[in-house]
Amino acid sequence: MNNRNRGKNTGDDTLFSSQKQMDKLKSAVQDMQYLLSRNYAEKTSSELVGNHYRLKTRQIQALRGASASENQIKERKSKEFEISDLKNKTIYLDGFNILILLESLLSEAYIFEGVDGCSRDLSGVHGTYKRVNQTLTSIELVASFFQKSNAEKLIWIFDKPVSNSGRIKQIILDFVSENNLNWEVELEFNPDRFLVENAEIIVSSDAWILDHCKKWFNLVGYLITEEKLSVNLVKMF
Template sequence: MSKQSNRGKEAKDDFFFGTPKFKESLKEALVDMNYLLTRGYSEKNALFTVGTRYKLASRQQKAVQGMSASNEQLRIRKAKEVVFETLENKTLVIDGFNILILLESTLSNGYIFKGQDTCYRDLSSVHGNYKTVSQTEKAIDLVVHFYNESKLQRLVWIFDKQVSNSGRIKAKIEAKASDHNLNWQVILEDNADQALVNSNQIVASSDGIVLDKAINWFNLTSYLIETKIDSKTIF
């Protein structure tokens, strides 16, 4: 599996997300997105309206889209969220690429965005092709430490089978589990989102569709980012 150096910031990210003027515009845009979504606007139409009003670049629009939700979505997600202290002896099913890439981005000092539902999201995308980065090993190790701390009974990673190198990351995680004697399982699925929802277990994901449909969920990335990673690029 070829390795790129990191999954960090793009050239204009400090300008787009670190400039005081843009920070204020993005916060206002997020309030408007929540209002429009709550009023029944489609995500596409709401984003177009907000992006046009605040003259947001496509990367800024993607950030606002990731952070936003309707009041009903926020209510549903909050009602199904479980806390760290209740995980002992439970099974947790992880949205593999979603969690891994977000942790890699955070460790790479890429900008991450705390949504209205308290989930963090980033601007990376595998586009059908996943490559490990310098921070991949540390990201997996963070999950190892979490697994031991939480006293989970079992942890299941689910990855999209169609993404290239999914078989290699599966083998890498299985080797880590074997080395540390962890009760882990790694599964490749044609439809990872559906498999997560159908698992009828507590899931870990920041994908809004998964959170809305899952039986319960745990905010794994927020737990790790806020307790284990010293990130300077949280929006």
């Protein structure tokens, strides 16, 4: 196993751990919500707010992930399922979104809870997925959730164009055969669109998916509570 993880960037402690920075970010999220609720574009809003509070690039990234309009928050909440709603259902899981978020969380990177109750991280795939030390534990956490949910089936959806998507598919399929789970793994060219068009219930924290899906489940929020995970969680509101 390699020595990689998805931990903090150098400088993240300075940007996200002090009370002064947190107060600034919470005010920024409030201002961002005000602008988004009045139909300002996300890019324009984050530039205005970022300049006003003199935010650094990664703070703006966290701000964008944590923010939503009042209408988006209401809509997302109305479509959110509880664990008891998943019994005997088929769940579709937004593969890289959830896997990388869990890997980041387990690597003690900062995780940001947004106004919609979803947690997000600052990592990304950037065209290539690389397995890290926390990959298998992340898959095990999904398995623990799956068994407790009494769901019928879970289908992982990964981005086919991302390098190594075939490799992570095989890692999960090996795990499935060892643990006798009713899981499938599929590679799609446009996973976000595939998910909103084909899935009744989606596990994701991707904002576009949450705005366009039928129903969704907040897996990472559930796991933090249920598994009592140690997490560098930054509440952004």
